[in-house]
Amino acid sequence: MRLSTVILPTRRWTEGGGRRWLRAEELGFHAAYTYDHLAWRNLRDRTWFGAVPTLAAAAAATRSIRLGTLVASPNFRHPVPFAKELMSLDDLSGGRVTLGLGAGANGFDATALGQAPWPPRERAARFEEFTELLDRLLREPVVSYDGSFYRAHEARNLPGCLQRPRLPFAMAATGPRGMRLAARYGQAWVTLGDPRLPDGDEERFHATLVEQVRNLDKALAEQGRAARDIERILLTGFTGGDPLRSVDAFVDFAGRRAELGFTEIVVHWPVEDSVFAADERTFERIASRAPAQLAGLGGGDARAARPHDPAGPDERRPR
Template sequence: MSLRLSTVILPYRRWSEGGAAAWTRAEELGFHTAYTYDHLSWRSFRDGPWFGAIPTLTAAASVTDRVRLGTLVTSPNFRHPVPLAKELISLDDISGGRVTLGIGAGGNGFDATALGQEPWTPRERADRFAEFVPLLDRLLTEDSVTYEGEFYSAHEARDIPGCVQRPRLPFAVAATGPRGLKLAARHGQAWVTTGDPKLYENGTPEQSVEALRGQIGKLGGACAAIGRDVAELDKVLLTGFTPDRGRPLESLDAFVDFAGRHQELGFTELVIHWPIPDSDFAADQKVFEQIAMEAPAQLG
């Protein structure tokens, strides 16, 4: 299977000051999907400008025609399935059916406490995610949903006319633990990983590849347990968080080597960060664009 190349554009620029231009350029460069983070703020960008994911993607839909659009990723940290479903159906309509929802359990950090709650434990996040995903699935596929859960409720929540994409827009489920992988197997059209975070600081690229091989194996096990062929799921690697860090973006050859190793593991889509000067995602824009235009053909 050919390897798709996508990008993630962080929403830190005003739309009139380079924000819009990045999305139109992403389409011109031929990226399969242009994603954005769905956070209230993020790490080193916390004290600077940061805009909302859904309005940003709605604006991006209005200035593009072909590139798919999505979140990478949305989480229960500050989202509720009922209003989220309405926003996603609207975005899918405005974009003409070009939306993918990247969705994960969330983590610690600003998003986890911005609404005034105490940080959830990993088990609490997993419990909420296990309820969030199936409810969101129903809201996006049924005209009216009533549900009473431990964490989320819906009372005659109506989502007419539903998604342009049928039966609903695709989910790309970010998961590495057993419960998350089960959700990916049951509800996902794609699976997302950033690699093994324990290897980021001191691991090697070879160790990272083996860790990813293990994750894909566990995903296969989760699919087999419900009688699903793991080949049905796209396998997405959000790059920049493995021990390689930004080295794959230093040259076309370096990227093709990196991408080829991960394609051999079974990944069907790699996502690279749009360059941001003076940040963890700093890269040469010309090299980045060369990779976008030339790497897919070399990877087959």
């Protein structure tokens, strides 16, 4: 069981923003992610910086921690320029980038470019095509593509990712269509449970995760993949109670998720006056102490030590 964090881009780099990424590495987090949004919910009118420049700065400042989005979506992205940015991030970080991908939602990002929000069926179709094209762009040196929503003409992505055959995808999915996409393209699967549930309803939250894990395993089997072929990431902070209230509470929370095969728990770095407000001293104690108590948990022998890569282990190494 690994412990990671989300650092929201709510501070200037020179006014504490950069320090948080360095501190995350000092505390031993497996990965530090950020949201790929133009604005987010009740933080819309507060400081908010871009994900890609923030991750580039973090890549230059850190040495070992993995970095990534949790998650990027098609809301304001096109696969061709985004693939170039991702390849560059992978190079800057020395092969430490994980791309969290999701379909997005009808929030501020969905209309920022002046378009009407996409109906659910179109949003799902766009996400599928977005992922398919992005996968090709990050694997192949030259790509032409003519889809219903996205096109590419001799798009070049040289020299390619350091991680081979491309950087890993962590696919956010809860429904059947998303699960099939995660099973096809994902080296990891991301869920936050069901945010519609009342916060603190532990049993319904756990039952939701049980059902989602079962559906993922079914989708993997349909793709001819084993359960161990994909990492399982739980993003906390939306439902499931308050695991950050103490070290013991977090260990209990994470241990129960490990029994379901989750391999990584992600906690939000505290953001004052927000849904992610928490005591930062307790947060750091959890980061320092919980991993040792959780060592060895997380899927037993059914989990792989590294993300699955159909190209085989020799091609996973950075060039």
